[in-house]
Each structure stands twice: as structure tokens, then as C-alpha cells.
Amino acid sequence: MSAPEVIVYSSTGCPYCEKVKSFLKGQGIEFEERNASIHKEYFDQLKERKIFGTPATLINGKLVLGFQEKKFNKLLGLTEDQSPMATTTPQAETNIENADSIFQPVSEKILEEVYDFVTIGGGPAGASAAVYAARGKLKTLVIDKAPKAGTLAITHKIANYPGVREELTGLELLTRMQAQAKDFGAEFVRSTVLSVDFSDEIKLIELAEGRIKAKSVFIGVGAKAPSSKIKGEEEFTGRGVSYCSTCDAAFYQDQVVAVVGDNDEAIHEAQNLAKYCKTVKLLIPTELKGDVDFTLLENNPKVEIYKRHRVREITGTDSVEKVIVLTDKRVEQVWDVDGIFLYLGGMMPGTDFLKGSVMRDEEGYVMVDDLLRTNVDGVFAGGDARRTPIKQAVISAADGAIAALSAEQHVNKRSKLRPQYS
Numbered sequence: 001m002s003a004p005e006v007i008v009y010s011s012t013g014c015p016y017c018e019k020v021k022s023f024l025k026g027q028g029i030e031f032e033e034r035n036a037s038i039h040k041e042y043f044d045q046l047k048e049r050k051i052f053g054t055p056a057t058l059i060n061g062k063l064v065l066g067f068q069e070k071k072f073n074k075l076l077g078l079t080e081d082q083s084p085m086a087t088t089t090p091q092a093e094t095n096i097e098n099a100d101s102i103f104q105p106v107s108e109k110i111l112e113e114v115y116d117f118v119t120i121g122g123g124p125a126g127a128s129a130a131v132y133a134a135r136g137k138l139k140t141l142v143i144d145k146a147p148k149a150g151t152l153a154i155t156h157k158i159a160n161y162p163g164v165r166e167e168l169t170g171l172e173l174l175t176r177m178q179a180q181a182k183d184f185g186a187e188f189v190r191s192t193v194l195s196v197d198f199s200d201e202i203k204l205i206e207l208a209e210g211r212i213k214a215k216s217v218f219i220g221v222g223a224k225a226p227s228s229k230i231k232g233e234e235e236f237t238g239r240g241v242s243y244c245s246t247c248d249a250a251f252y253q254d255q256v257v258a259v260v261g262d263n264d265e266a267i268h269e270a271q272n273l274a275k276y277c278k279t280v281k282l283l284i285p286t287e288l289k290g291d292v293d294f295t296l297l298e299n300n301p302k303v304e305i306y307k308r309h310r311v312r313e314i315t316g317t318d319s320v321e322k323v324i325v326l327t328d329k330r331v332e333q334v335w336d337v338d339g340i341f342l343y344l345g346g347m348m349p350g351t352d353f354l355k356g357s358v359m360r361d362e363e364g365y366v367m368v369d370d371l372l373r374t375n376v377d378g379v380f381a382g383g384d385a386r387r388t389p390i391k392q393a394v395i396s397a398a399d400g401a402i403a404a405l406s407a408e409q410h411v412n413k414r415s416k417l418r419p420q421y422s
């Protein structure tokens with residue numbers, strides 16, 4: 001058989017591009033690399049094909065987006081056990097209690113699975129739900145967009161969580177819950193849920209990386225969404241205003257963007273955007289919240305950091321052209337930008353992405369019954385995302401437990417909830 005013609009469109013700093021290249025190298029397959037961050041003509045070639053992300057690999061003219069091991073194997077005529085990635089030992093990955101190591105990127109394998117239980121949000125509600133679901137032998141996935149930026153994760157000290165006597169940060173407590181769920185077999189991915197489709201028995205959850213399939217879903221997204229919009233935000237959403245760098249960064253190649261936020265999510269997104277943009281202007285309106293590692297950004301020449309700067313207004317004609325900024329000296333300035341990425345927090349349930357898929361009240365809280373069932377069979381909600389009597393970590397964790405047991409009843413078609421006694 002003649003050697004396949006393989007072209008890899010890559011970008012600088014893209015981890016999945018590295019995965020694709022090392023996979024091909026591991027197989028001894030020669031390929032032509034076309035770095036779209038360095039050579040504009042390659043970026044234009046992608047745009048012409050309406051491809052707005054890397055890696056994009058052409059194998060004998062057939063396109064593979066992202067790192068899709070199975071597709072590579074198929075198109076290259078390889079068997080699964082020839083694949084160098086087939087040797088990972090899941091055992092070695094467990095018992096590492098570190099927020100960064102618990103969450104993995106979304107892989108092709110995850111996109112192919114049909115999960116019994118998926119929790120959107122990995123805070124105390126989602127993490128506790130994952131403990132119960134995974135222990136109840138449901139194939140469980142936790143999706144969280146910013147594991148170090150949820151309400152519990154940014155809490156400095158937790159003194160009232162039953163059974164925890166020592167001084168613990170919110171993130172330490174949360175990491176314990178997540179590690180416990182992982183020990184029972186739950187998987188964790190870092191990604192933003194963009195939309196959902198609950199119209200069929202198998203629920204669909206849209207991420208920038210692809211679609212997750214689930215027999216039951218728990219909505220545990222907390223209540224950290226901003227309560228008001230910036231002037232111009234709504235008008236320019238999708239035309240320069242974005243909330244997801246994974247989805248939209250490639251549109252800002254060599255351009256200038258502003259990132260606004262005060263937590264790990266904003267830092268993470270600014271870091272990602274810096275791989276594409278000429279300049280990233282990070283505006284931190286107040287103090288940084290939670291466990292935030294700033295060092296990588298401070299040493300990145302493409303990133304400009306503006307502490308105590310706020311965005312007053314977003315303006316433009318057809319798309320975003322300028323932002324009006326109130327500086328730390330309370331002076332108004334007009335900055336030219338091509339786009340703005342917003343990661344601001346507040347006290348509202350972050351449930352807009354659900355649209356009309358489940359019933360929500362006038363403030364966006366998901367409506368549930370005593371078993372935390374929404375109006376859609378197989379979809380549950382809890383923690384701060386429902387109207388709880390009071391917002392506390394222990395209450396969210398209890399909600400997670402109830403919802404997971406309800407989901408187990410749904411998935412296994414039981415007549416009653418089954419408690420977990422040891």
C-alpha cells in the first residue's frame with residue numbers, strides 16, 4: 001500500500017495539535033505540517049474551507065477535526081492496538097488529589113460514549129452527585145467549564161462543612177469530593193456546555209469539542225452568572241462579544257481582544273487567546289478570586305494586564321470596534337479592540353444556555369420537585385441552580401446525592417429510590 005498523504009493544519013501552543021503530531025510520529029507516518037499561526041496562507045486555506053479551529057488533518061483528502069484517534073486509525077488503516085495512545089493505564093491516573101489533574105480534555109472516546117449520568121457543573125452539587133452516581137455503577141461524566149472558579153472553589157475558608165474540622169479552603173474540600181468520585185470511576189472534563197437538547201430519551205449536550213450523549217443529566221451550574229449586562233454586550237453577542245475562547249479564538253488570529261474577569265476562568269481563557277491573538281488586554285475589575293496562577297500570563301509578552309479596570313460600554317457598527325474603559329484612576333478611555341471575551345461573576349443562576357429545554361422561574365432558577373426532577377424525564381437540577389432555602393455547600397452536596405439517586409432510579413427503571421448502604 002502506498003504511503004498516505006497527510007497534512008496537519010496546526011497552530012502554535014495548541015495541545016491537540018501536539019497530540020496529533022505525536023500520534024503520527026509514533027506510527028512512523030510522514031506528514032506535512034501547516035502552522036496556521038505562523039503562515040497566514042494556511043489560516044486562509046482553513047477559513048476558505050469554513051474550518052475555524054486546529055488541528056485539522058487531511059488524510060488522503062479526508063478531513064479530521066481535532067484529535068480523533070479512531071478516525072485516524074480508520075483512515076490510516078491501523079488497528080487499535082497498534083495505536084500508541086492505547087497504552088494509557090487508567091489505574092495510574094487515579095488517586096491524584098489535584099484540581100488540575102482531575103479534569104481532562106474532551107477526547108474522541110468521551111464523545112462516542114453514551115453516559116448513564118452527566119453532571120453539568122462540578123461544584124459541591126455536581127461532585128457529590130458524581131460520587132453517588134459512580135458508586136451506584138452509573139457511567140458518569142462531570143463537565144465543568146472552570147473547576148477553580150465555582151462558588152465553593154473560590155471560598156477561602158470552609159468551617160461549617162460537617163465532618164471537616166481542620167481549616168480547609170473551598171477548593172481543597174471540592175477537590176476531595178471530586179477525587180472521591182473519580183475513585184468510584186467518574187470521569188471529569190473541563191469544557192463549557194453551550195446548549196442542550198433534552199427532546200429525546202438520549203439527551204444531547206453541546207460543547208465546543210463536540211456532543212455528549214447521556215441517559216440522565218444533572219444541572220448543577222451554581223448561581224454565579226452576572227446579574228446585569230454591559231451596555232452593548234447583548235447587541236454584539238456573536239459579533240465580537242464572546243464567552244468561550246475554545247469556540248471563537250481562531251476568529252481573532254493576530255487581532256486585539258479584551259478579556260474581562262476576576263477568576264481562574266478569565267486567566268485560563270486569556271492564556272488560550274494569547275496563542276492566537278496579537279494582543280490580549282486582560283481587565284480585572286476588582287480583586288482576583290480563588291486559587292489563581294498568574295505567573296504564565298505575567299511572563300507572556302502578548303498579554304497586557306489591567307488591574308481595577310472596568311468595561312463601561314462596547315461599541316461598533318457591524319461588529320465590536322471599541323470598548324469604553326474606566327481605569328483604576330477613574331478616567332474613561334476608549335480602546336480599539338476586535339473582540340471582547342466576558343467572564344464576569346454575579347449571583348444569578350447561570351442557566352441561560354438551557355433556553356426552553358427545562359422549566360425555569362423568572363430569575364432563571366431551574367424548577368424541580370422533591371426528588372430534584374425537572375419537568376423533563378431524566379433531567380435533574382440542584383444546588384444553587386435551583387431556588388434553595390439557603391445557599392450552602394452542604395445543601396448543594398445533599399442535592400447532588402438526591403439527584404444522583406433519582407437518576408439511578410430513572411436509568412435502571414426502578415419503582416423506588418435505592419439508598420446506598422455500605
Ligand SMILES: Cc1cc2nc3c(=O)[nH]c(=O)nc-3n(C[C@H](O)[C@H](O)[C@H](O)COP(=O)(O)OP(=O)(O)OC[C@H]3O[C@@H](n4cnc5c(N)ncnc54)[C@H](O)[C@@H]3O)c2cc1C
Nearest residue numbers: 121123124125145150151152193222383384391392393396
Ligand atoms: C463568598 C461566599 C462564601 C461562601 N462561604 C460558604 C461557607 O463558608 N460554607 C458553605 O457551606 N457555603 C458557602 N458559600 C455557598 C456555597 O459556596 C455554595 O452554596 C455552593 O458552592 C453551591 O454549589 P453548586 O455546586 O451549586 O455551585 P458552584 O459551587 O458554583 O459550582 C458550579 C460549577 O458549575 C460550573 N459551570 C457553570 N456553568 C457551566 C457550564 N455552562 N458548563 C460547564 N460548567 C459550568 C462552574 O464552573 C462551577 O464550577 C459561600 C458562597 C459565597 C458566594
